[in-house]
Amino acid sequence: MSCSSCSTNKDGVPKGCKSNGNCATGTCGSGNKLAVFDWLSNMTLPSGEAPYNIFEVRFKNGRKHFYRNSQNITVSMGDVVAVEGSSGHDIGIVSLAGELVKVQMKKRKVTEDSDNVKKIYRKATQKDIDVWQTARDRELETQRKGREIISKLGLKMKLSDVEFQGDGTKATFYYTADERVDFRQLIRDLAGAFSIRVEMRQVGMRQEAARLGGVGSCGRELCCSTWLTDFRKVNTAAARYQQLSLNPLKLAGQCGKLKCCLNFELDSYLDALESFPKQDLVLKTEKGDAVFVKMDIFKKLLWYTYKEESFKWYKLSLDQVQEIIELNENNEVSSPLEDYEAEIAEEPKIDFENVVGQDSLTRFDAPKKPRKNRRRPKRNTSNNKKTESRDKKKSPQKAGAKNAGGNKLDAKRQDSRRKKPNQNQLKQAQKPRNQKKKTEAKPTGENQQSPNKRKPQNNKRRNNNNRRKNTPKNAGNKDGNTKETK
Template sequence: MGCSSCSTGKGGQPRGCKNNGTCGTDGCNKLTVFDWLSNMSLPAGQEPFDCVEVRFKNSRKEFFRNTQNISLSIGDVVATEAASGHDVGIVTLTGELVRVQMKRKKTDWKDPALPKIYRKATQRDIDIWTSVRDKEEEVKKRSRELAIALGLQMKISDIEFQGDGSKATFYYTAEERVDFRQLIKDMARAFNVRIEMRQIGFRQEASRLGGIGSCGRELCCSTWLTDFRSVNTSSARYQQLSLNPQKLAGQCGKLKCCLNYELDAYLDALHEFPKTDVKLFTARGRAVCQKIDIFKGFLWYAYEDNGANWHKLTLEQVHDIIDKNKHDVRVDGLEEYASEIVEEDTKKAFENVVGQDSLTRFDQPRKKRRAKGRGKNGKKRAPRKAARKKE
């Protein structure tokens, strides 16, 4: 999947293309769409679709109309229409699959105001494009200094230059509304370009910057996740997770998007369980639900006057007690139900079936081996025969 620029450099260290998932070969790009219609020919008499998908920095993609019928393929660098001047991007999708993508993103392909593709990028266009991208880090550092000098409560997270270098878009995050009119004047004077400020959310900031999550893999938002759905604390409650913000929050400071991945499975399983506020009426008193194991089908109940002593019941036993309570029948106690559950010993001793070494073999430092024929102080020892003669 990686391109040649993602290979290793000197000393075996990864070299990397330093494009944050937007390298030019379209082999390791995030949000890349596989063209599964590329090997299929069009029916007789049907003209090819005249719109293409072009990707710019990070995950920004837009659709353009190929009015001049230029022969384009995935990976071509093209000059596209912009509000003023032109922009430079990489073609990521062509053909009939673009129509599907436009319908999915609710873009009207018949709209006459759809921007156009001017030409394939010339060498001069590419040189200007690469030169302005190389100075983005320096401009970002300087813009942060200007924002701090004005005392603005905002964080400039990323900068994107237009392909011709005439415009720069600054992406920032802020908790409250920020008056950056003076900041725009200072940056326009310092960088001599047109300035556009665009506020993004904290999730969008994490997707642009990228990183490694607590699972050890790349962030979902920077690799494949395109829609940022709201995540509530109820998602953690349904999955019986402790409400610990340090474990449930991602690098963006918000709740992790992966809390929604398995939520539907938990909600389907919870349909068979009674609500946690339903109490069990017994001869010994009322019992309250303390804990639920959704996938094993166990529930723990405790009497109201003795909350420290929990009784483990199965889902069938709880439904049986609830049905009896509906008919004004009280069971003697939860102990008679809990005693019927046979505990299975699930603990198994570790077996080294593949012949691996001990996992703690590196805990103890290795002893240095003495050189052959040398003592503790490093001096050569006398031969044994000569030592015997001296004796």
């Protein structure tokens, strides 16, 4: 269906946004779930024929019903109308009018004399719309409290949605359950908590996904909530015909069931499979019997392997397989599969061409080359003495001749060894410097202890020797004291 800005002229030229009912605003195109474009809106009826007096009215989440305009009220698509309910009245929006309603009724198998076709009371007034909006605002809170009551009662059911009637006197609770649920006590608790009439309606997993909506694995909105109205059975045979892996995580949709889109391309696969042989057929060759592994339907390629050598697969074309089957039917054995596989000419793949001077798409795919100048591993200090002794034994002439004729890396290593002293050599070179510094230190007091214990002992011995040289023989007293000489 389309809004007034998207409707077409008599010549079929679209007006307004010129999107042919796909601007997604209001009631236009995909703006609402399960919307229908009225492509017969600008066609005039034949003379003497009255317009069709049954309209399609849409409610919350794409729920639609047919209503008869018995009072001949001027109603057009997009109008808000008050219609007959189970008790009281309900508020909805006219989604389709005219001759297309006959097509929709025929599709849903609803006759004009059916009891399901109720009446349109009037166009909704402002008071009706205000009551309807306040009732719609209560739905989220009612759903939350309803789930709390269900959890207290311990019922094995899932409350998916709540829908209030237009006059606010009745609410319909939609739920899903795997088993039969006794909800008699639940109805009493809900009616007492919200002071309304309660209707419980069980829906399937697919109907729940259609009501709630969502985005599928393809990146688009769910088909069941946008345009799909009837839910057909989907079997795993549809996945087998399309050569898909039977993985429930990939084949299941938002509802937890098999995806409805598996049925969309099934007919084209079945037509293509008519020319293919059966999968349980065994090919007889000179090397042995070959068994089917897999196939590519649209490229017309099949893979076979030998029963005894199942580790290798052989790719054959459909014509080659049919040729082998004809030979086997004439009680002849075909040549090995290797000969047939060699006949298949593979088409070269067209790579990226740098026409405009752009960078290659595979510039980051090339592996990086390893670095040549790696860090040398550290050597142990214990081996330094051995290297020093070896260097001393070798004469510089022999070492130079060997480096000239040998490898350049060995010459560099020997030069580095000669130039760079070891740690032990550095320690030995630093020892005498430290001793000189200690001897040149300032004299300490008598009470202070010298840092080196050996130095004061040596000084005492030197002083005693000097005194003995200066004093004459037998100059000492009995007490051992010495006298100074003039």
